[in-house]
Amino acid sequence: MNERIVIDPKIHHGKPVIRGTRVPVAIIVGGLAGGMSAQEVEKEYGVTAADISAALEFAADLVEEEEFHPLPG
Numbered sequence: 001m002n003e004r005i006v007i008d009p010k011i012h013h014g015k016p017v018i019r020g021t022r023v024p025v026a027i028i029v030g031g032l033a034g035g036m037s038a039q040e041v042e043k044e045y046g047v048t049a050a051d052i053s054a055a056l057e058f059a060a061d062l063v064e065e066e067e068f069h070p071l072p073g
Helices: 025-033 038-045 049-065
Strands: none
Touching (some): 025 038, 038 049
């Protein structure tokens, strides 16, 4: 597990958050995907550039672990 990401059932029902905050990884990734700049995410959610990188790495690892099955066409 990434040292900047924590999963604790007592924080946001066990969803991954930035350590020491209550900011979910999904909020950071979603903000970036929605067009926010990294600087805007830092300012809006009080996280660092390293936290943003950790969130993206965490998300990338999840996608890499997923198995995708094409639907029959």
